[in-house]
Amino acid sequence: MNISSRPSSIVSSMIALWGSAGAFMGNFARFSGRRLWTSIALVAFAAIVDGAGLLLLLPIIDVVVSRDGGHLHTKALLDSIGVHSPMGQLAVLLAAFVCAALLRAFVLYARDMRLALLQGDFAEHERNKIMRTLAGAPWVRIAALSHARITSLISVEVNRIGASAQFMIQGSVSLMMLVVQGALAIVLAPGLALTIIAILVVGGGAIMLAQGRIRDIGTRMVDANHKMMGSATGFLGGLKAATAQNAQGGFVEEFATIQRSVRGRQIEFMERQARAKRLFAIGSSLMGAAVVLTGYAATVSPATLITLVLIFGRMSGPALMIQQSVQNFFFGLPAFEAIRNLETELSSSAAPMPVPVPPPPGAIELQGASFLHPGGGGLRPTSLRIEPGEFIGITGPSGAGKTTLVELLTTLQEPQVGRLLIGGEPLDAARQAGWRESLAYVPQEGFLFNDTIRRNLTWGSASVAEPAIWEALRLAGADEIVARLPAKLDSLVGERGTALSGGERQRLAIARALLRDPRLLVLDEAANAIDAAGEKALLERLAALDPRPTIVMISHRAESLIRCDRVITIESGQLSG
Ligand SMILES: Nc1ncnc2c1ncn2[C@@H]1O[C@H](COP(=O)(O)OP(=O)(O)OP(=O)(O)O)[C@@H](O)[C@H]1O
Known part of the structure; x- marks a missing residue:
C-alpha cells in the first residue's frame, strides 16, 4: 500500500x-522590477563577450598550429583587409582576443557589482x-x-x-x-x-x-x-x-x-x-x-x-x-x-494602517466588555466609565485581570464581547490609531534602549524642546538624577538601561510618557521599584497636574493608591469596587 x-x-x-x-x-x-531585466541583459552580454573570446581561440590556434596563416575563413577575411603574413594575422587576432578579454573584465565587474547590490x-x-x-x-x-x-x-x-x-x-x-x-x-x-x-x-x-x-x-x-x-x-x-x-x-x-x-x-x-x-x-x-x-x-x-x-x-x-x-x-x-x-x-488580519483621527473628547467607557485569554483567565463582562482627568487606581491579586483591563482601554486587545467608547463614540480603525497616539502606556519593566537619555525620552523626535524634556524629568523625579550625570541628557543608559537602577529606569519611562502630553496615562505597576517616599512625591505631582490627563494606575500597594480619586478592585476577572 x-x-x-x-x-x-x-x-x-x-x-x-x-x-x-x-x-x-x-x-x-x-x-527587483526593472533592475532584474537590466541585470539579466548585463549577464547575457557578459556571456556573449565570454563566448566571443573563446571563439577567437579557434583562428589563433589555427594560425599557431599550421604556421602558414591557417585554413579557416578568418584567413580570407584578414587577407581581404590587407593582413597577409602569418605573424601579422596572429598579431591582429591576439589584439582582438586581448580587447575581448578587456571588455569581458569590465562587463564582469559591472555585472558582479550590480548583482551584489541587488x-x-x-x-x-x-x-x-x-x-x-x-x-x-x-x-x-x-x-x-x-x-x-x-x-x-x-x-x-x-x-x-x-x-x-x-x-x-x-x-x-x-x-x-x-x-x-x-x-x-x-x-x-x-x-x-x-x-x-x-x-x-x-x-x-x-x-x-x-x-x-x-x-x-x-x-x-x-x-x-x-x-x-x-x-x-x-x-x-x-x-x-x-x-x-x-x-x-x-x-x-x-x-x-x-x-x-x-x-x-x-x-x-x-x-x-x-x-x-x-x-x-x-x-x-x-x-x-x-x-x-x-x-x-x-x-x-x-x-x-x-x-x-x-x-x-x-x-x-x-x-x-x-x-x-x-x-x-x-x-x-x-x-x-x-x-x-x-x-x-x-x-492575515492586519489591515493597512489608516490615517489617525483623534476620537471626540469625553469619557472612556467600557460597555459589557470582556476578554478571556486562551487559558480562561482575563476580564469577564465589565462596564466602567472613567471621566476625563480622573485618577483611577486598580488593584487586586496576581492574575486577576488588571493588565487585561488596561489592554482593553488602550486597544492593545479588542473586547470579545461588548465595546469601548471614547467620548461616546465607538472606535473605528482610524479613531483607534488616533486614540493610541493620544495615550501613554508605561509597563512595569519600562523599556529603555541602548542610547542616550535624550533619545530614550524623545524616541528620536527632534522636535521636542529641551525645557519640555527637563520639565517631564522633574515631574517624574528624575531631573536631579540626570543633572548629576557627566553628559546629562546625552548620557548612555546601557543595554536595556543597565547603567541605571530599576527605580531610575522607571522614572525615565514615566518622564517619556509625560513628554507625550497624553490624554490617558496608564501606569501598569510602573513605579513599584521606586522608594516609597519618592513614589509618594511622584504621585502627588501627577495628581496636581493642571490640566490633568486621565490616569489609570495599577498598583498592589495600598499607600500608592491614596492619591487616586477612585480605586477599583478586580478579583477573578470581575470588578468589585
Ligand atoms: N497571553 C496570555 N495567554 C494566556 N493567558 C494569559 C495571557 N495573558 C494573561 N493571561 C492570563 O490571564 C489572567 C489575567 O492576566 P493579567 O495579566 O490581566 O493579570 P494581572 O491582574 O495583571 O496580574 P499581575 O498582577 O500578576 O500582573 C491570568 O490568569 C493570566 O495567566
Whole structure:
C-alpha cells in the first residue's frame, strides 16, 4: 500500500518544492522590477563577450598550429583587409582576443557589482518587510510569538535568504554562460557537443531530483537556529540570577547541545555538497577524455579539437557553479518559507494602517466588555466609565485581570464581547490609531534602549524642546538624577538601561510618557521599584497636574493608591469596587 502511494507523494513533494522555489523567484522578481531585466541583459552580454573570446581561440590556434596563416575563413577575411603574413594575422587576432578579454573584465565587474547590490537590497527589503508586518500586526498576534523566533528570522534567516538570492543569480549567470559555450561547441562539432550536452542535462535532472533532501536539511537548520537563539536569549536574560546562584553550567550545557545540532546540520549539508563535487570532478575528467578520444577518432581538425577541449574545460566552471548554486538555493529556501509563514500569521488580519483621527473628547467607557485569554483567565463582562482627568487606581491579586483591563482601554486587545467608547463614540480603525497616539502606556519593566537619555525620552523626535524634556524629568523625579550625570541628557543608559537602577529606569519611562502630553496615562505597576517616599512625591505631582490627563494606575500597594480619586478592585476577572 505504501509502495503504491510513494510515487504520488514524491510528485506532490516535488510540486511543493518547486512551488516554493517559484514563490521565492517571483518574490525576488517583483522586488527587483526593472533592475532584474537590466541585470539579466548585463549577464547575457557578459556571456556573449565570454563566448566571443573563446571563439577567437579557434583562428589563433589555427594560425599557431599550421604556421602558414591557417585554413579557416578568418584567413580570407584578414587577407581581404590587407593582413597577409602569418605573424601579422596572429598579431591582429591576439589584439582582438586581448580587447575581448578587456571588455569581458569590465562587463564582469559591472555585472558582479550590480548583482551584489541587488542581493544586498533584497535582504534589506525582506528585513524591513518583517518589521513593517510586525508593526502593523494586532498585539494579540504579536504577544503569541516567540521572541527567539523573530530574532532568528530577522538576523540569521534573512541572511540565508540573501545568500539564496545570490546563489540563484550566480546559478542563472552560470547557466547563461553554459548555454553560450554549449552553442559554440555545437557550431564547432555538432554530434560530439550534443552528446555531451545530453549527458549534462541528464546529470542536471538527477541533481534537481535530489533537492528535496537538501531542503529538508535546510528546514531542520531553521529549527536549530531558532532553538539556538532561544537558548542564547534565555541565557542572557537569566544570567544574573544564574551567576548569583552559580548555576551557569546548566545554561552552558544546554547551549552546547543546541550548538552541536546546528553544526550537525551544517556538516550534513557540506557533506552532500562535497559528495556532489567529487562526483562532478570524476564525471568531468571522464568527459574530457571522451571528447579527446571521440574527436581524434572522428578526425576533427587539431585546431577545432583543441578549441573544443578548451571550451569544455571552461564549461566545467559554470556547470560546477550551477550545481553548487542549486544546492545552496534549496538549502536556504526553508528560511524564505519560515519568513513567509510568519508574515502570513501576522498579516492575515492586519489591515493597512489608516490615517489617525483623534476620537471626540469625553469619557472612556467600557460597555459589557470582556476578554478571556486562551487559558480562561482575563476580564469577564465589565462596564466602567472613567471621566476625563480622573485618577483611577486598580488593584487586586496576581492574575486577576488588571493588565487585561488596561489592554482593553488602550486597544492593545479588542473586547470579545461588548465595546469601548471614547467620548461616546465607538472606535473605528482610524479613531483607534488616533486614540493610541493620544495615550501613554508605561509597563512595569519600562523599556529603555541602548542610547542616550535624550533619545530614550524623545524616541528620536527632534522636535521636542529641551525645557519640555527637563520639565517631564522633574515631574517624574528624575531631573536631579540626570543633572548629576557627566553628559546629562546625552548620557548612555546601557543595554536595556543597565547603567541605571530599576527605580531610575522607571522614572525615565514615566518622564517619556509625560513628554507625550497624553490624554490617558496608564501606569501598569510602573513605579513599584521606586522608594516609597519618592513614589509618594511622584504621585502627588501627577495628581496636581493642571490640566490633568486621565490616569489609570495599577498598583498592589495600598499607600500608592491614596492619591487616586477612585480605586477599583478586580478579583477573578470581575470588578468589585
Ligand atoms: N497571553 C496570555 N495567554 C494566556 N493567558 C494569559 C495571557 N495573558 C494573561 N493571561 C492570563 O490571564 C489572567 C489575567 O492576566 P493579567 O495579566 O490581566 O493579570 P494581572 O491582574 O495583571 O496580574 P499581575 O498582577 O500578576 O500582573 C491570568 O490568569 C493570566 O495567566
